[in-house]
Amino acid sequence: MKERSPLAVFVLPFITFGIYSLYWLVVTKTEMNRNGTNIPTAWLLIVPLANIWWYWKFSEGVEEVTHRQMSAGVAFLMLFLLPVIGPAIIQTTLNKVAEIK
Numbered sequence: 001m002k003e004r005s006p007l008a009v010f011v012l013p014f015i016t017f018g019i020y021s022l023y024w025l026v027v028t029k030t031e032m033n034r035n036g037t038n039i040p041t042a043w044l045l046i047v048p049l050a051n052i053w054w055y056w057k058f059s060e061g062v063e064e065v066t067h068r069q070m071s072a073g074v075a076f077l078m079l080f081l082l083p084v085i086g087p088a089i090i091q092t093t094l095n096k097v098a099e100i101k
Contacts, residue, residue, distance in 0.1 A: 001031050001032070001035065001065065001094050001095075001097055001098040002027075002031060002098065003095045003098045003099070004024075004091050004094075004095070005091075006088040006089070006091045006092045006095070007088070009024055009087050009088045009091045010084070010085060010087075010088040013084075013087075021083070021087065022042075022045065024087060024091075025042060025045065025058065025087075026042045028058075028091075028094070029042055029058060029061070032058075032061040032062070032064075032065050033061075035065050036064070036065075037060070037061035037064050037065060038057075038061075039054075039057050039058055039060075039061045040054060040057055042054070052080070055076055055079045055080055056072070056076055058075070058079065059072040059073070059075035059076035059079065060072045062075040062090055062093070062094070063075065065094065065097060066093050066094065066096070066097050067097070069093055069096065069097070070090065070093045075090055078090055
């Protein structure tokens, strides 16, 4: 996993009108899949209702990669209910894992 600034994950979506959020999800998904998770294609993000399922699969990947430091339920709530600050909090947890490797 690549370390990223949680502040950048929080601020860049405002500057890029949300495009960085999509970029972050896709790049992070790819890195997690390289570490053994099975998150489906990010194209599902643009499909109504399928994007909710995709967020859940992404959250399960976060739980697996962080070795349960962040549960899938918490990650899902961060992404779905707190889309502004949630990714930054998830990135902080992913950075902890990146430090260990």
